[in-house]
Amino acid sequence: MKNTPVDYDVVKRKVAESGLTNLGTATIREILKLVSQIELETGVKYVRMEMGVPGLPSPQIAIDAEIDSLTKGVSAYYPNIEGITPLKEETSRFVKLFLDLDIDPRGCIPTVGSMMGSMVSFLVANRNNRTKEGTLFLDPGFPVQKQQVKMLGHDYYSFDIYEHRGAKLHEKLESFLVTGKISSILYSNPNNPTWMCLNDEELEIIGELSRKYDVIVIEDLAYFGMDFRKDFSVPGEAPFQPTVGKYTDDYIILVSSSKIFSYAGQRIGMMAISDHLYDRQYPDLLRYYSTDKFGHSMVYGALYGLSAGVTHSTQFGLATLLKAVNDGTYKFMDEVREYGEKAHIMKSLFTANGFEIPYDMDLEEPLADGFYFTISYPGMTSTLLLEELLCYGISAISLEITGSKRNDGLRACVSHVSRNQFGDLESRLKMFNNDHPVKKN
Ligand SMILES: Cc1ncc(COP(=O)(O)O)c(C=O)c1O
Numbered sequence: 001m002k003n004t005p006v007d008y009d010v011v012k013r014k015v016a017e018s019g020l021t022n023l024g025t026a027t028i029r030e031i032l033k034l035v036s037q038i039e040l041e042t043g044v045k046y047v048r049m050e051m052g053v054p055g056l057p058s059p060q061i062a063i064d065a066e067i068d069s070l071t072k073g074v075s076a077y078y079p080n081i082e083g084i085t086p087l088k089e090e091t092s093r094f095v096k097l098f099l100d101l102d103i104d105p106r107g108c109i110p111t112v113g114s115m116m117g118s119m120v121s122f123l124v125a126n127r128n129n130r131t132k133e134g135t136l137f138l139d140p141g142f143p144v145q146k147q148q149v150k151m152l153g154h155d156y157y158s159f160d161i162y163e164h165r166g167a168k169l170h171e172k173l174e175s176f177l178v179t180g181k182i183s184s185i186l187y188s189n190p191n192n193p194t195w196m197c198l199n200d201e202e203l204e205i206i207g208e209l210s211r212k213y214d215v216i217v218i219e220d221l222a223y224f225g226m227d228f229r230k231d232f233s234v235p236g237e238a239p240f241q242p243t244v245g246k247y248t249d250d251y252i253i254l255v256s257s258s259k260i261f262s263y264a265g266q267r268i269g270m271m272a273i274s275d276h277l278y279d280r281q282y283p284d285l286l287r288y289y290s291t292d293k294f295g296h297s298m299v300y301g302a303l304y305g306l307s308a309g310v311t312h313s314t315q316f317g318l319a320t321l322l323k324a325v326n327d328g329t330y331k332f333m334d335e336v337r338e339y340g341e342k343a344h345i346m347k348s349l350f351t352a353n354g355f356e357i358p359y360d361m362d363l364e365e366p367l368a369d370g371f372y373f374t375i376s377y378p379g380m381t382s383t384l385l386l387e388e389l390l391c392y393g394i395s396a397i398s399l400e401i402t403g404s405k406r407n408d409g410l411r412a413c414v415s416h417v418s419r420n421q422f423g424d425l426e427s428r429l430k431m432f433n434n435d436h437p438v439k440k441n
Pocket residue numbers: 052112113114115116142188192220222255256257258264268269
């Protein structure tokens with residue numbers, strides 16, 4: 001028997017009982033369940049880094065607005081599918097003030113989390129041309145979006161962009177688009193899981209090629225503004241969060257409220273469809289929807305068919321919060337900066353104990369510290385590393401499920417690790433490092 005912080009035999013038994021034959025390909029929720037069961041049986045509290053949950057309280061102003069709307073009786077009525085007017089207007093203002101883009105409130109539509117935003121986008125963007133096949137993911141990425149594409153029966157393509165940053169992105173991206181099979185491109189910026197941040201040069205390349213090959217860009221800004229190397233926090237003042245909207249006409253921006261506003265439980269996100277795309281007509285849409293108009297198909301086709309709108313009171317909560325953000329009276333970036341500070345400390349604990357950061361650079365610049373970072377350990381595959389770390393009371397997910405080219409990395413999420421666990425994390429990592437001496441060449 002090995003002497004590890006969590007009983008080695010219990011971990012092995014629980015892994016076997018879970019039926020997960022390979023932890024390297026297990027989903028986030030499967031790892032979450034496994035770790036919760038081990039915690040329950042052993043009583044050892046894990047340093048849990050597997051799931052991207054906010055870890056901060058929701059803003060009171062939003063909660064109060066929700067309660068107020070419920071008291072006034074909104075729960076009795078179906079919400080407008082397009083979204084309530086104040087939310088549409090504040091979303092359009094937000095897009096102007098923080099992205100410097102003009103998008104009419106008409107195209108600013110709430111969805112049940114950004115999860116639904118990507119789902120409806122696939123449902124329409126991937127069906128606008130019968131000769132095309134599906135989405136190109138700029139990976140590593142958020143695995144569930146590929147699951148959505150698969151559920152819909154669309155094809156998808158992907159490549160790991162780490163080796164194709166900067167001007168090199170042009171050739172690689174074009175090699176996919178030239179096939180004529182790509183309907184949409186999706187990426188997150190900052191990137192979940194690596195925290196790479198695409199810059200204006202790269203966004204311009206994506207924009208230029210999307211125009212050339214008539215492809216819709218879905219820009220997922222779930223971690224809006226969280227490149228803490230720059231200050232994107234002042235409404236209406238540069239610098240602004242970089243966006244492809246500066247470089248193309250046909251795009252959809254997804255802004256999740258889950259992380260930036262700690263509003264994950266309310267399942268509401270914002271989708272902003274560019275004016276140009278909203279008005280475009282695609283005859284092939286008539287195969288699925290009653291109209292060939294993109295915007296109309298999104299709202300009265302896909303969204304209607306999925307949920308007929310978003311919870312009424314939640315829309316009032318988010319509208320009120322967004323107004324405060326836009327007016328500059330609620331400074332959301334001040335709240336989430338804590339993630340970057342924790343990441344800085346946690347990364348140093350890992351690297352001081354033999355770990356490496358496989359995705360460590362944004363071109364010539366070290367990556368920002370943010371919500372996620374990546375780790376690897378010399379000589380170990382991601383599956384082995386994950387299994388071993390579980391015995392040391394540390395959980396994460398494998399990069400293998402994210403479309404990464406690497407088979408030796410894990411994604412670590414900082415949000416659910418509290419500062420008072422840093423001591424445990426450090427001692428467990430030290431023990432791990434002692435028990436797994438790194439061979440020197
Ligand atoms: C990149 C990315 N996109 C979308 C989402 C989903 O966001 P939501 O909670 O708004 O559905 C997440 C959540 O982790 C994410 O990381």
